Amino acid sequence: MDYSLDFEIGIVDFRNIIKVIKDTYDYDFTDYSLISLKRRFEQVIQLHNLKHIDLLIDRLREDKLFFQTFLQEIAVESTEMFRDPSLWRYMRDELLPSMLNESSKLKIWIPMCVSGDELFTLAILLKEQGLMNQVDIVTTCLNELIISHIKSGIFKNYKIEVSEDNFARYQGKGKLSDYYQRINDQSVRDSSLIKNVEFIKQNINFDNSPQDIKLILCRNQLIYFTQNLHDKVLKVFSDSLRTGGHLILGVKEQVGLISSKYFRLINETESTYKKI
Amino acid sequence: MYKAIMIGGSAGSFQVVANILGVIPRDIEIPVFLCLHRLKHVRSGFVEALSLKSNIPVVEPFDKEPIKAGRAYLAPANYHMFIELGNRFALSTEEPVNHSRPSIDLTFITAAQAYRNKLIGIILSGANRDGSFGLKKISEFGGLTIVQDPKDCEVKTMTEAALQLTKVDHVFTVDKILDYFRQFKFTNT
């Protein structure tokens, strides 16, 4: 952990940072969860040693490449691969087979992908089940930097132990290490797993979302939005799904009262919903 | 006077927390936050075990759930639990802090920022330093700080680390902590 818990920015400065980003790049972070986003800013500020907020604001305004790096760094990565192994078992043993019963080809969308952990997890699942030809995966990401990071397959070392443990609980065929290699002190995942994945740079207002989707896997990303934005995005998801399509959220997420118009809970333990 | 109670603990704290929940006044008018280090894969059982003898409902909050008085909220496994302004929970899947997720430091810090001096922070027995910085923050904002007496702890590391970093208001044995909660309604006006 290369930042201190002590450094705190005030809400006034927080709002000023959001304002300069909105004015310069038309990215609106107003509807992001305040405490979570503020913490992300605090960490990135320390990473770049820009503790005088005016310095950060000027740099954001003037340095476009820095802004893209900033975007990548404030996005929160998923924690590990095969997080919540019981969900992946549920997908492998129940959900995907029942979906493939109804149609021979499926399109799965993974929105707001940051580290690629969920993407590679899904790819490994599909490969082991021999389903790679029947399932198309599309993933949307915030910017090009994130896309190239995911394509590189680089996998943070501190996630390895817990991911291998998860994979064992998932009862995969073999070992997780079959799917990555150590190259120069880094762990790199097998990029052939994602060679057919479609990568799209998502517009901030979600207006270029994929359509005709059968399953959306969006776990622990909506938690960084306010209720308002959460509901807006769920509406986008609902529009993008075919009727009877499925949505999977994180274990401690709910669609909420307003969006329960569009989604019916079909598996409480695995936070799986069906489009009404 | 105080608007929330924040309890953090790890190894050796389960029984203490269960006992606290058993003596806490049933109609307590503030929320109690529990951040206990826990096994990542065990999703159910922990809340039920704590609820057994608890005087108040024990729940794991969902993301964005409103904070209600008279309940004990337990940080869910493999998430950080933040206290958001406007009386809400915000969950996060950021990197572990002090090798822990949920991290006691993060919950304590966000609670201190939200409740300022109207917060009580308690650190119990545990095996790492998580929470000592958070308790310092609560103290800096003027909240009340209590640490379980290290001599009384199953594992001393957490409480000793907390005491090293902050001059706390009270160092209590478990019995004194329980007395404090029994009297809570009468002293918290």
Added chain:
Amino acid sequence: MISLKNYKILSYVLLVLVAIITVAITNLLLNLIISGKLSEFAIIYVIVNLLINFTMFFLVFRIIHNLIEKDAELKEALEREQASKEIMEENVESEEIKKIDIEELIQQIIPPSPQNLGMEKFTEKILSNIAKISELVQGIFYVKNKENGEFEPVGKFAYFSNQPPKVFVEGETLPGQVAKDKKILNINNIPTDYFTVVSGLGNGLPRNLLIVPILDKEGTIAVFELATFKAYDKDFEKLFEKLAVLLGKIINKIK
């Protein structure tokens, strides 16, 4: 509007200028004294004057800095209050909608295909669905046995007592009274021992009880009992009334 940072820089610059000027003037005066062009008293007077000016300027400088910082703190506190309010207001909006959408909530409570579930599972699902949309602590669903007229506990929610809930007939005990009166009963803040004696919910902690009769053409055919820490309000009473009407039509069809 000069920013906080610029105010500070400006005041430091002025401070340094004043210091330089003071030193320069003192220097000049010393030269004049040495060359005898000024009397000592005049000199002392001027030096003391300069020192007083310098001190006063320094004090004013400090006061301005404090004010600027206090102002920033105040602005920060106001922003925090504002943000708090905005986030809390999001909550209020969803509460409002909860009140209005009784029909939707009823749809969420009644499970699909009741005939396939059987009475026990059906009533338990109802109670657990009620728990999802409200803060239900414990619940019991009694159904009347047509042969002996006794109301038997069929579905339970979070019922942990050692003794099973008691069977009753119309007129007996609190739920029996509700069956007889055919009206919802909403009791709040019951003293705990009174509560344990008259309700079927055993050593309960909650202080609020809502008992709802379910009727068909012949009379009361079922009763459900809900215990909560927080009393159900009028909107919920309306909801349960409507629910009871629907259940009155469905229950007879379930085995």
